[in-house]
Amino acid sequence: MVGATLALTLSQSDLRIALVDASPLNLGYDHRLIALTYNSFCFLSDLNIWNALAPYAETIKKVHVSDRGHFGKVCLSASDLQLPALGYVVPAKYINAALNTLDNKNKYDTFRPATLKNISQTTSRATVVIETEGHEKILTANLIIGADGTHSTVRKLMDISTETIDYRQKALVTVTHLNRAHHNIAYERFHGNGAIAMLPLTQQRCATIWTDDNSIIDSLMQLSDSDFLQTLQKQFGYRLGRLLKIDSRHIYPLKMIKAKEVVKERIILIGNAAHTLSPIAAQGLNLALAEIAMLAKTILQQLPLSTIPNWEQYLSQQRQQQSTSMRISHGLSKVFAKQHSLVNLLRPLGMIGLDLNNPFKNYFARLVMGKKNILS
Ligand SMILES: Cc1cc2nc3c(=O)[nH]c(=O)nc-3n(C[C@H](O)[C@H](O)[C@H](O)COP(=O)(O)OP(=O)(O)OC[C@H]3O[C@@H](n4cnc5c(N)ncnc54)[C@H](O)[C@@H]3O)c2cc1C
Structure with a gap:
């Protein structure tokens, strides 16, 4: 590119x-x-x-950043910056x-x-x-x-x-299909060892990027699609409503x-x-x-x-x-x-x-x- x-x-x-x-x-x-x-x-x-x-x-x-298990969030809007996006x-x-x-x-x-x-x-x-x-x-x-x-x-x-800095982590990337509109909000939700980003995509879908320790990402890759979806829903919560299905999963090392x-x-x-x-x-x-x-x-x-x-x-x-x-x-x-x-x-x-x-x-x-x- x-x-x-x-x-x-x-x-x-x-x-x-x-x-x-x-x-x-x-x-x-x-x-x-x-x-x-x-x-x-x-x-x-x-x-x-x-x-x-x-x-x-x-x-x-809009960008919405939160931390699982803690109060507080950061919201940034295009309108705060007088930009169209x-x-x-x-x-x-x-x-x-x-x-x-x-x-x-x-x-x-x-x-x-x-x-x-x-x-x-x-x-x-x-x-x-x-x-x-x-x-x-x-x-x-x-x-x-x-x-x-x-x-x-x-x-x-x-x-x-x-x-080189090796974070000993990987990113799992997939596309998640939603039951409702994402309203053009990008979510990043941090948890103990990493983060789940859900970024708006066309056709009521989200780009899902789950970063975590190598062993956790490896075990997430072993799950069936429906078990992975359930785990994702539990970790991310219901801010985007019910998650319907995912496409294929791919991993990238974090360095x-x-x-x-x-x-x-x-x-x-x-x-x-x-x-x-x-x-x-x-x-x-x-x-x-x-x-x-x-x-x-x-x-x-x-x-x-x-x-x-x-x-x-x-x-x-x-x-x-x-x-x-x-x-x-x-x-x-x-x-x-x-x-x-x-x-x-x-x-x-x-x-x-x-x-x-x-x-x-x-x-x-x-x-x-x-x-x-x-x-x-
Ligand atoms: C999961 C993931 C998500 C990302 N998300 C974002 C994001 O949201 N926003 C963002 O800004 N960035 C993001 N990035 C980073 C972004 O993808 C890269 O920074 C960017 O694509 C780098 O492009 P590049 O052309 O330098 O390298 P590459 O895309 O790796 O391209 C290198 C090219 O060099 C060619 N090449 C290699 N060796 C040779 C050779 N010996 N002879 C001839 N050709 C050769 C290859 O064929 C290839 O076409 C993400 C990366 C990953 C892994």
Whole structure:
């Protein structure tokens, strides 16, 4: 998603762009359900791909955060921020399909399926060796952007090391069908070791993301659909009425991985290759879209890229944005994953405080939406 979005963004210039992707185009196996912030929606609208996403996108008008077994909740509304929506939920497979329509693909060269084999650079050029249709092919360019995900080959070939935090937790993702309307409210309900998010989807459905310790998620995967539904109803409660049925369940490990460097002269890492965040705070793609906007601007300002670009300004903005997103997702993963008496005491108090204290609540909302830096 990140590589194709960047290619589309840069295709508005005279640059010649090639997109290399190991996966075939049919991404029916991608089960991620993505919450996009309002800023991300604006960015994708400017790229003219929102029309293709709109039929599959559900609006988030309100966010309701609560803590099982404790009083207190935090409610954030789009109207508090004078916005038409706090965000939208779209299945990842439709984002991929919208990015890869024939019309969009004609704006740059595509090698797919094609695997990166080698990478090198001199002061004047960078070169990649890819394998496609059983043959090796060499591409040379002024810039190579590694948007090749969590296990980035670009990162490995460039010898860039990573810092990893393993939360020893997993996310179970499914789609839940409801008996009544969700009224565009996104719920996140924290419990002892994790959280259940129920995000509004089209057709009276919710994206269910249950994060918990590995052993609990493994045992939830063993349950029959009806037993899982019953357990979900018991843990989540009746805020969305009676839950009718679920679709297939999929699991994802919760880890935070951060590349120690994101730029090496003519080679840049972006998206999950630069930072993989826990999905608990729905930040990964939103952060990457913000990076794409900043990177595209930096590149276009420094055309024709005959000398190594000056990355200083980009790096300073990228670090600021990344540290905000990392603090939110690491904070949520860590604080809510621990049964600690002080934390248990602070959780409901903090939530009540947040709901009563409007300026602070708005500050928090703007922070999550990427409109504010956590330090400002
Ligand atoms: C369960 C779950 C829920 C999430 N929910 C949200 C959310 O609500 N909001 C949000 O903002 N983010 C969310 N995220 C995070 C988001 O999905 C990622 O941050 C984002 O998709 C990263 O995209 P990417 O393109 O960097 O990486 P990927 O989507 O992993 O893509 C990497 C690409 O690189 C290609 N590739 C890999 N190796 C090679 C190679 N050697 N040669 C050629 N190509 C290669 C792959 O084929 C693939 O197409 C969620 C993640 C998960 C797991």
